[in-house]
Amino acid sequence: MNRIISPQAWKLIAKTLGVDEACLRAVAQVESSGGGFMRSPSQLPKILFEGHVFHRRTKGRFGASHPGLSYPRWDRSKYSGSMAGEWKRLDAASALDRVAALESASWGAFQIMGFNYAACGFDDVDAFVAAHKESADAQLAAFAHFISRPKFLDALRGRNWKGFAAAYNGPEFAKNRYDTKLATAYARFAAQSQ
Structure with a gap:
């Protein structure tokens, strides 16, 4: 298992998509500090469990019994503050509704939400997670x-x-200066490639 995207893979995808490699690297940098896996010895990918998405996907069934996992609106204070903690939150939500929980987390270097599995070319969320x-x-x-x-x-x-x-990132991207962060990361990677 490679835990770091290979230089060949970056080049191939950039060429295939007709996109500057520095643009692709900028997205990974902003989304996950450039890496899609937790620190060794863990073999798990980085995730972020989104309880407001879980709430929507389960129609609020667990809002009263599990308010730390299911809540109607995004709330930064619900995050655990660590990758290991996010996996514990995901595991707890999976015990309630496994598919909805997997679909309610963002995954890997690009932090793609699990409910986007079909748009990523997968038949189900399990195949998306396995990849x-x-x-x-x-x-x-x-x-x-x-x-x-x-x-x-x-x-x-x-x-x-x-x-x-x-x-x-959605219509509220400006709150986190997502576009500015992308531009800054792109400038850094573009300068390195010259």
């Missing part, structure tokens, strides 16, 4: 499939950071 556990290159391949639509590709090809941020 994210398999290798960093498999995470990159899922991301490439996910962004192979015009709203993502056109923005990346044109380095339209606001457009990409809105499509990838």
